[in-house]
Amino acid sequence: MTKIYENPRDLLGQEGTQLGPTGWLTIDQKRIDGFADVTGDHQWIHVDTERAKSGPFGTTIAHGFLTLSLVNAFLPEMIEVRGFAHAVNVGADRLRFLSPVPCGSRIRATGEIVRVEEIKGAVQLVVRVTVEVEGADKPACVVDSIGRYFPE
Numbered sequence: 511m512t513k514i515y516e517n518p519r520d521l522l523g524q525e526g527t528q529l530g531p532t533g534w535l536t537i538d539q540k541r542i543d544g545f546a547d548v549t550g551d552h553q554w555i556h557v558d559t560e561r562a563k564s565g566p567f568g569t570t571i572a573h574g575f576l577t578l579s580l581v582n583a584f585l586p587e588m589i590e591v592r593g594f595a596h597a598v599n600v601g602a603d604r605l606r607f608l609s610p611v612p613c614g615s616r617i618r619a620t621g622e623i624v625r626v627e628e629i630k631g632a633v634q635l636v637v638r639v640t641v642e643v644e645g646a647d648k649p650a651c652v653v654d655s656i657g658r659y660f661p662e
Contacts, residue, residue, distance in 0.1 A: 512586070517593030518633035518659035521626045529588035529621035529637065534644065535580065536616050537572050545576040559613075572611035577651045578602075581639050584619035585655065589637065594659040600634065603654040609646050616644040624654060632658040 513529055515521055539559065546552045551573055554561045562570040582599075591597070611617060618641070625636040634656065641651040 512588060512590050514590045515592065518591055518635075518661050521591065521623070521633055521635055521659075522628070524623045524626055527623045529623070530584075530618070531620045532584045532587040532618045534616040534618050535583070537576075537611050537613060539570060539613050542570060542572050542576065542613060545573055545579070549573070549575070551575075562613075567610055567612055570613040572613070574607040574651065577607065577611050577617070577641055578605065578653060580617070581619065581641065581651075581653060581655055584639065584641070585621070585637065588619065588621045589623075591635075591659050593662055595662045597657055597659045600656040600658050602656060603636070604638075605651070605653045607651055609643060609648040609650050611643055611650045615646075617641050617650060618644075629658065632660045634658045 513527065542556055546557050555565055556570055556573055559570055619639050621637045621639045623635065624638045627634050637655050639653055639655050640649045642649045
């Protein structure tokens, strides 16, 4: 279920709020190949399905940065902020890739609001996003995503 905030200032004091989980997303070879084409990272472990069968994971795996990029797909499923003139991504902190995402697996995300503060006329929000792989012992990715909302 998406947590809705009617304006950016409603985020103030929300540290500790749990978000998600999102719906499951299947990571297929088409998505992995598309990411490889966009980034130029065609390492065999991602794109060579035949060679990967005898590799360490028995199949191709998603690029770590593909998993990270999907945080932007998951965030709107977890949190919606309204009443802002514009918003920008500021960056990310504490990024870790903790386990692979095998081709054909499903991933989803949960989040926690870890910091909210007013900065330069905006409300800055830090959400710790954890991307899990269905059935895996460890998450695939954990990152503190930083965004800034400029109120109307």
